[in-house]
Amino acid sequence: MKVVLIGVGQAGGKLTQRLVEFDANMDFNAVQGALAINSAKTDLQSLDLDTVLVGQDRVKGHGVGGDNELGAEVMQDDAGEVMNALDGRITARADALFVVAGLGGGTGSGGAPVLIHELQRIYEIPVYALGVLPGQGEGAMYQANAGRSLKTVIREADATLLIDNDAWHETGQSVGEAFENINQQIAQRVGLLLASGEAVEGVGESVVDSSEVINTLRSGGVAALGYASAGASEDSGENINTVTSNTRQAVLSNLSMPKATDADSALLVVAGDADRIPRKGVEKARRWLEGETGSLQVRGGDFPLDSERLASLVLLGGVERSPRMQEFMERAKEANKQETREEDPAEMFHNDEIDDLF
Ligand code: GDP
Incomplete structure (x- = not known):
């Protein structure tokens, strides 16, 4: 499957870079183009990819912190510039687009759903999300952000391939080491998936075709x-x-x-x-x-x-009805309540889990 990858935010950019490297090292040529988008200038500078800095007017290249609403706004404001940067990169040879992001942060969490929506308006080919969910040990803000982002990404994307940051976490590793390891594993697995169907040697009827990847994702929702x-x-x-x-x-x-x-x-x-x-x-x-x-x-x-x-x-x-997904959405809901309470203690009197007396 020939794809164009668009990484949003820090995790999105790093993962996109790993995917591009894996595809090149293996000589697969499934990745036709790549772009990294961020509101934080320093995160873009460490990447060996073409980049677009969004939200310069609002955050001056310093990122949106963990504010995913701001992440969504800056992507919307600069959508024209992003679309221009993609113009010409998305050729007739591309079978699909992948928007890659960590869903628990700010720029990727808020920006990815907006970008997917914009891409769907313009391009005929499927637009997929490759999203990273925060591990259980990450704070409430990450869980709450990821819950809102995921809900919107699922609505906008043709399918959402999810990676749980706890899935390939080895014990005894620091978060940084763990991320590097997870990114490597994601690059290998997703890289192989994209390349399957691109095989040139031994073409026969048992060889997998990229249309089979697209047909498997056709059920929409969440993929694993x-x-x-x-x-x-x-x-x-x-x-x-x-x-x-x-x-x-x-x-x-x-x-x-x-x-x-x-x-x-x-x-x-x-x-x-x-x-x-x-x-x-x-x-x-x-x-x-x-x-x-x-x-x-x-x-x-x-x-x-x-x-x-x-x-x-x-x-x-179509794995969204699995217990694991429900478990995550419950976690996100709890975190969301906690977040609202922290912002405004009076909110505790506005929840609908305790009924009013009359
Ligand atoms: P953004 O730059 O504002 O979009 O924020 P990040 O990309 O740093 O998103 C934060 C979320 O992404 C956190 O919940 C982390 O779980 C995850 N994350 C950050 N960096 C990495 C990484 O290199 N690899 C993986 N797998 N996850 C990451």
Whole structure:
């Protein structure tokens, strides 16, 4: 799938950069163009990408802090400039646009939904969001911001691929180290997903096509991505269990939104040396995925790559009814109440969870 990536805010810019690097290192050529947008000048300066600074009149290049309403306003005010910068970058070859952002901050949280709305008005191709949710340990403001942002992003985007910052967090790491590690993992997984369907070698009927990625995301709402890999034998017949166990692991313990396994649609991509991919194993794993997700729309295909390992990449579409999503929205709602209370203590008398006496 040929895409143009637009990173908004600090996390959005860093992730976009990692994705561009991964795509170039692997020689995939799925990323056709990239742009980073921010209201904080210093965050843009550390990136090796073309950039647009928004909100200069209002915040003088210093960022919007954690104020996502201001983030939305500055994106709206400067939407014309952003659209001009994108003009020419989004060519007829692009199959989709991805707006990348951390949903818990200010610029990305507020700016991403506005930008997606503007892009939808102009471009015919799907506009997807790649959004990062704050981990449980991040403060109430991040949770509340992410809740509001997510609600709007889901409404505006054709689908929203979510990464929970707690999903690939290893214990004992500082936040900075953890972010770097998570970003690397996101770049690898999303990078592979974008590149699947772009394979030139071994084109055959079992090879996954980019339209299958788009069809899996067609159910809209929230999407999640899982991944696992293992060493493989040269004899494909011996790799049946490898493919099924990779697939199980990708979904059950390595999903970008842990436990978000009730899905409307799914795509299983088995990546590796074409001669090592067992047809029987792919079919068995696909059937297991049907049972696990409760979806009748489970697609499967190969991604031929020069590697001695086999990997299962699983894209799940329409997972928003999963318990994990509800858990997050509850967290965001609680945080929202807490935030309102902090702003104005009298607000505690205006909540509708305690009924008035008459
Ligand atoms: P903005 O610049 O105002 O859009 O704010 P940030 O991009 O810093 O957004 C803050 C949110 O993004 C926080 O809730 C963090 O969870 C997350 N975040 C910030 N930097 C990174 C990063 O490098 N990687 C990941 N995975 N998340 C990040």
